[in-house]
Amino acid sequence: MKGKKMENTIKLLQKQHDVLVDVIQYLDSTKQSNTLIRSQVDTILNFEKELKKDSEMELTKIKLI
Numbered sequence: 001m002k003g004k005k006m007e008n009t010i011k012l013l014q015k016q017h018d019v020l021v022d023v024i025q026y027l028d029s030t031k032q033s034n035t036l037i038r039s040q041v042d043t044i045l046n047f048e049k050e051l052k053k054d055s056e057m058e059l060t061k062i063k064l065i
Contacts, residue, residue, distance in 0.1 A: 005062055005063045005065070006059050006062050006063050009059065010059060013055075017045070020041050020044065020045050021045065023037075023041050024038065024041055024042060024045065027041075
């Protein structure tokens, strides 16, 4: 059971990440690169690295318990 903890949460987070990547690509393809929502999604995907690292660390700790 040890390695299975948080498995669904991790899958959900990966799917959410993938959807945000799709949103960025869609906004760029429809010439909406200079919009607030595009900027917000870009910030979460590309500039919140410390937060992402800390989150991954927390999930790893929970999985090991």
